Amino acid sequence: MVFVDDAPEILKHLQRTLAPMQAEWAMEFYPSATAALAAIREAPCDVVVSDMTMPGMDGAQFLGEVRKVCPQAIRIVLSGDQSPANYLRSASVAHRFLQKPFDVATLKATIEKAEALRDVLANPALRSLANEIKTLPSLPSIYQELMKEMQAPQASLKKASRIVAKDLGMVTKILQLVNSAFFGLRTHVSDPEQAVALLGFDTIKSLVLSSQVFAQFDQAQLPSFSLDELWRHAMLAGSCARRIAKEAGASQQVTDEAFTAALLHDVGVLVLVANKPDEYARVLELIRTKQMPDWEAERQVFGADHAHVGAYLLGIWGLGDGIVEAVAYHHHPDDYKGSGFCAVTAVHVANAMAEAQALPVENPIEVPGLDQQYLAREQFQSQLPRWRELCIAA
Incomplete structure (x- = not known):
């Protein structure tokens, strides 16, 4: 699981908040989209949680790239900017949009729901049928x-x-x-x-x-x-x-x-x-x-x-x-x-x-x-x- 945020204090807060989940999740934290993307190219991951407003490559651009290099990953935006424009931009590349501040239970439930849906759509019978559909x-x-x-x-x-x-x-x-x-x-x-x-x-x-x-x-x-x-x-x-x-x-x-x-x-x-x-x-x-x-x-x-x-x-x-x-x-x-x-x-x-x-x-x-x-x-x-x-x- 990869977390990305350009603000050092928020990244440290995420690490502290999510510490109780270390037994269940293997987590990595990155201060920039560029660094995270390089790591994902080397080792694909299951879940990516990204801030939206970041310098250089913002959250929407980053998750768009993640979708290309690691399409199976669940993509989540975690943002304090609740503007409609921000939400619309993220909607096309993210599976979920969570607002800051968040709690661990909400994040966990969000990931579990997304994983369940992914499992449904990866059902072998459905995949076989989809391949037959012209x-x-x-x-x-x-x-x-x-x-x-x-x-x-x-x-x-x-x-x-x-x-x-x-x-x-x-x-x-x-x-x-x-x-x-x-x-x-x-x-x-x-x-x-x-x-x-x-x-x-x-x-x-x-x-x-x-x-x-x-x-x-x-x-x-x-x-x-x-x-x-x-x-x-x-x-x-x-x-x-x-x-x-x-x-x-x-x-x-x-x-x-x-x-x-x-x-x-x-x-x-x-x-x-x-x-x-x-x-x-x-x-x-x-x-x-x-x-x-x-x-x-x-x-x-x-x-x-x-x-x-x-x-x-x-x-x-x-x-x-x-x-x-x-x-x-x-x-x-x-x-x-x-x-x-x-x-x-x-x-x-x-x-x-x-x-x-x-x-x-x-x-x-x-x-x-x-x-x-x-x-x-x-x-x-x-x-x-x-x-x-x-x-x-x-």
């Missing part, structure tokens, strides 16, 4: 352009709306959604700039990404598969996850992660359908004849399920770990190493609630698909009735 959908160009504008020093709503307006179908979809009960706005929105201003960059970014991802797939590849139904489920899950996160008092970051992850939680299904339509037809047959959950049928046919395939894709695209985790664990949150309410919680519950609403029985009392062990572990069971009310109203 075409993963590319990160949509409009989304990339929108991200670039968001990260600009003087991000502009007007410029963002112009980017969105390049895709007429996208504008139509967003304005339709904005004016539906989905967002509960009290005014009619008629132009992209107003939509961006009312909903904010993160919501628009999520809608752009999910809409373009769904638009990349050809329904004709598997006629018995309903792309429209999957899209409706994604939108309902997004609405539910957003409401649940707000009700739980989650931060804006967690609420945004929950919304985005819920919109994209079934993207792995699209990848499998597009690349393995014949095999996915067998999945659909197992679901129909054996009454299997989709994830169980997928594991029987492919050796991996759509949750892990989707998380793998979003990880390749560089989306944040909060989103990737929520997608990876949305069927089995008890496998998640974190604790407390997070995007994993919101997306798991929202997915189950949205699926329950599609059942023949209207408003079923029992919601199948909920991980009761996880809900009991995190003491969320008492909140389920309220969350269910919110989802029915979505």
